[in-house]
Amino acid sequence: MKTLEKRLEGQLIQNLIVQKMENLSQGQWFYSVIHYGDWDNDGNLRDWDERVCLYRKQHMEGVHRRLRRNLREHFSNNISLFFTLERHQGTKERIKVCGGRTKDGKHKKYLQYGDDRPGKYHTNLLLGPITDNQIEEPKSKLKRLWDTPGRLGIPISHHPYDEDLIDLKIDLINSCLRLHPDVNRYTPSVKTQVLEGPDDLFRTGHYSLKDITNKGLDFMEVLDTENSDLHN
Secondary structure (H helix, E strand, C coil): CHHHHHHHHHHHHHHHHHHHHCCHHHCEEEEEEEECCCECCCCCECCHHHHHHHHCHHHHHHHHHHHHHHHHHHCCCCCEEEEEEEECCCEEEEEEEEEEECCCCCEEEEEEEEEEECCCEEEEEEEEEECHHHHHCCCHHHHHHHHCECCCCCEHHHCCCCCCCHHHHHHHHHHHHCCCCCCCCCHHHEEEEEECCHHHHHHHHHHHCHHHHHCCCCHHHHECCCCCCCCC
16 A cells, blocks of 8 residues: 555656646746766865765755756756755675784774665756747857857867757756856766657656655655645
């Protein structure tokens, strides 16, 4: 019964999100997966004190608030956003244990594995609509992103783009998300794709909420209700 309730809970939330996205005539919708880097933009491992917060839900909700603000400032106040949280696979806690003494009287130490340590969070983000007009007549803040690197590693302004503007929109979304200091400039940090139609919306909405049914989590642990546009 509990599994059925979780499935129904996930389905209701998914249907609510998809309903808000159904009118594709208003502009294209996109899906981004955001990974938060252990490494900085210079390729150096960040101090643990800078990374430990990426394992904490409260910090991640703060990250989402900043991403939300950046996206609205650069694209439009009318853009709708749905954030869900997903954890990477956890690891076993490593514990050093003393096990007797060596011949010279020193303690022997070995590793023992204790409780599971939860993995780091990453974000699934549904965002839109983004119209061609928003790109062709960009806000002043959005114009600045043309100077940031695109998919070829050179400024977006130097890239060739097709007339449908999809690839340009994707590069601008990725650059906007990388303005957050927890998202580094390396390609794996952000992956964005366009959602072509209702079937794409349905599958992606289901995937973003899969931990409700697959892991039995409460929807409050998966969907960031504070930063998602459920009631607008």
